[in-house]
Amino acid sequence: MSEPGAGKPAKARANGGRRLNIGAVRSSFAPWNDPSAVPLVRFEGVGKRFGDQVAVEDLSLEIYPGEFFALLGPSGCGKTTLMRMLAGFETPDTGRITLAGEDLAGVPPHRRPVNMMFQSYALFPHLSVEQNIAFGLKQEGLPKAEIAARVVEMLDLVKMAPFARRRPDQLSGGQKQRVALARAVARKPKMLLLDEPLGALDKKLREETQFELMDLQVELGVTFLIVTHDQEEAMVMADRIAVMREGRIAQIGRPEEVYETPANRYVAEFLGDVNLFDARVSQIDHPMARLEAAESLEGFFVLDDDCPAAGSAVSLAVRPEKMRISLEAPPQGTHNVLAGEIWDIGYTGDWTNYIVELPGERLIRVARANASRFVERPIGWDDKVYVTFDPDAGVVLG
Amino acid sequence: MKRGASVFNLVSLTAGFAFLYLPILLLVIWSFNASRLVTVWGGFSTRWYGSLFHNEQLMGAAWVTLRVGLVSATLATVLGTLAAVALTRHGRFLGRTLFSGMSYAPLVMPEVIMGLSLLLLFVALKVDRGLLTVTLAHTTLTMAYVTVVVQSRLATFDRSLEEAAQDLGCTPARAFWSVTLPNILPAVLAGWMLAFTLSLDDLVVASFTSGPGATTLPMRIYSQVRLGVSPEINAVCTLLIGAVAVGVICWSLASKWRTAAGRQPPA
CATH class of the missing domain: 2.40.50.100 (RNA polymerase II/Efflux pump adaptor protein, barrel-sandwich hybrid domain)
Structure with a gap:
């Protein structure tokens, strides 16, 4: 991968103060329209059932490097299952998932080059903030000095340096969210999976955090896949949205496409x-x-x-x-x-x-x-x- | 709102404590009796404590009990924790219901039956009864309690913590060791304590499964009491009570200190 965020223009204030509107910025980043672009993740005919409950059915989807991709749908539409299959916590019954060309079948979660930010944040309660962030780096067996340096870097990135020695139960919801984010990106994954990342935050904080996440994604140059039931969240942050319904994709497109030109009644009624x-x-x-x-x-x-x-x-x-x-x-x-x-x-x-x-x-x-x-x-x-x-x-x- | 101590509260508190602790208090008092006669107060003395340490039978039995307790509680904790993990974490595997029923059986099974069946097993296998058989029997007896305690903790334990650990590069075993275990440790230790105390005071199963040279303290006390209560027995019981009390106090102080440390941001 080249420079972080390459191919995706940074937002207005990083652009010599020249104002660009969001739509214009986004429209220049469209690898899905470029036939020579190589997807990072490919779902091919993926299906999954739990008992006689169909979670995901014959679903195909491509996500490109540097994209901020949202899976949007009501609860039970299979969006979380799809993400968990990518992380390795569920195994598809049919079809295959490839990441950077590599078939993920049989690769256990701990060997997949993706990291996940859990809905509950899943911070380790017995470890301090910095130990939480260092956890994944320790598993890689990095030298101590390097781990310490990376932890400091991550703490600065999410502005949590003053809280490095706190325990998770001494943090507010927004702070927990930042730590979870820092922990997930510390290993520099090829892709970051975010499961309802803003679900537990109040409205004001959610709006602020949306923009912070977008900035962070550009800064890190990591591909983001977000699962959400909140359409505003998906519309604000994502480059593309896949609206899901009963295990299938009802429509996929840029936020303004799915909102202004919905493909069917379901999408029209679900969004707005x-x-x-x-x-x-x-x-x-x-x-x-x-x-x-x-x-x-x-x-x-x-x-x-x-x-x-x-x-x-x-x-x-x-x-x-x-x-x-x-x-x-x-x-x-x-x-x-x-x-x-x-x-x-x-x-x-x-x-x-x-x-x-x-x-x-x-x-x-x-x-x-x-x-x-x-x-x-x-x-x-x-x-x-x-x-x-x-x-x-x-x-x-x- | 002020909650003053009403007369009713004081009376019920006193009655409750008296009901629970009066017998124990009497035992402690009598252990300091100078007289050999159990019902006659002959002045304060610690002579029975002194003679206790020269009573090799009692000391030997105490040593046996301690060893059996430590080893069986540790084994039961390891096995019970593994059983709890299997029951809560592995979904619906073949024979799960059977396994679940079997691991809880010792909770409801009359001890006499358990002791007898273990005895029959050891005889059939031609295992000489002794320290080993008592230890194994106590492991079987107490494992279910550990399983119950640990399982209830695991059921409320956020599973995504384990998934997060795996996501961050841990194998499932390592995730259990470095994330799950530290978080369920209080329950595991509580299970160990429970197993240890159960083993300490078990008479029935031990009577069936022990052999020559492996007489436990409850067995010794029971057989001596049948010949009349000796003041030495009172002394040994007082020591046991003391040991348990110290353990409980340490435990509660430690947990209090831990919660306090958890609440305050470290300097």
């Missing part, structure tokens, strides 16, 4: 909120398509990309924040207008979520960013409202 309309393609007139749906007399007008042939039954997925809500009727000729009544309002400070009842007791959700502090006339309960969305706001799902 979505309004789904059952519809039928009635007419395709490039670049637009018209969908018939019970909610709209006029029909919905959407872009025709990925739209199946006329007559097919589809779902139209529209995210709440991509809908507009207003008390006044939109001008004549506006497409995709839904008239309804406010059913419920959820004010969260930065956003307000409106639940709107359409005729036929159909509820949809509209979100509005509270960009200004005052409005002339706030929208209230039982108000008659108009909801509109642009033709490019919706995704047609087959």
Whole structure:
């Protein structure tokens, strides 16, 4: 491997103060689109069952060097099993897993060049912070001086030097998380596996730690595989996300891809909120398509990309924040207008979520960013409202 | 809220302590009796302690008991801990239920039956009864207790600690030795103590399995008491009580000191 983090531009402040947005930074790092790139990890048709419970089924996946990869899904979707198979704690029933070209079958956990950060952190309670970090280095049989130097380096890396002699039970949750991280990266693994790394932290700390983990990953140049059920965590940190469902991958892609162009209803509903309309393609007139749906007399007008042939039954997925809500009727000729009544309002400070009842007791959700502090006339309960969305706001799902 | 000592509390406390410790206290007092007669107080004396050390039968029996206790408790701890690991860590292996039932059998089996069956075994195998057979019998008797104590600790022990050790380069055996064992050590030591004390005061199994030259202290005391309580017996019992008390006090001081050390950040 070349210089740590090579091929993956560092974040904005390391870049001569020039501001880059996150999307732009990420889009230049895309080894999965490069046919000559060699994956670090390859799952090939991997399956695993526990009794008659299928945990992972015929799953294939490639993870590239330097990637920050997230396995995202609800509990029981097989994401943890997948990670544990890579670490060597579970054996696949079918298929094979290779790491840097080497078949991992039969290689016990202690000989795999990966390290794992456990959900419970799994710090050794009988050892101090520095002894915990030194533990893996001692197993390698490194000289004492080298171990000591590496421990100091790791303590500095996670800013835990003042706590070197504490025991794990004298640390806060965030500190434990740092020690667990330092311990896992001390052996300079080819790949770091993180099992719900931020699950035990409170919201503020979780946000901070997300960015720290990203910085750390760039600094170390290690490939990260993270397992999480928290979509925000995956969206913020990962280069690519695999959304999992019942042991299979429902969709794999960059965060903005899986969110903005979900491949199916499951992904659309799992990531964020979505309004789904059952519809039928009635007419395709490039670049637009018209969908018939019970909610709209006029029909919905959407872009025709990925739209199946006329007559097919589809779902139209529209995210709440991509809908507009207003008390006044939109001008004549506006497409995709839904008239309804406010059913419920959820004010969260930065956003307000409106639940709107359409005729036929159909509820949809509209979100509005509270960009200004005052409005002339706030929208209230039982108000008659108009909801509109642009033709490019919706995704047609087959 | 202040929790003062009410009359009821004081009375129940006194009654409880009296019930538990009065017999022992009486025994200790009588061991300092100058008179040979057990029921007549003839003034304070330590003569029975002196003569005790010249009573070779009693001293020999004490030595036997100590050796049997140390060896059998250690063997039982090793075997019992391994059994506990097998039961908690190896999932569902063939014969697990049978193994589990068998390792707990000594807990519920009447000691007489156990002693008798061991005797039959030793006779069938033509093993001469003596120190070895008592030690083996006590190992069998006490192993189950160690298994119970260690197993309950292992059940609550975070398994991911072992996995973390393996992940960091330990073989499973090494992970057990350097991570699991240090953390379950209090339970293992408690199991050892339990096994040791059980072996110390066992009369029934020892009576069946011991032979000439391997008379344990409880056997000796029992046979002497049948001929009348001698003040020497009181003295030896007082010494035993003293030894156990010192052990228990050391144990609790050590654990207190350990928790205190754990709580304070080291300088």
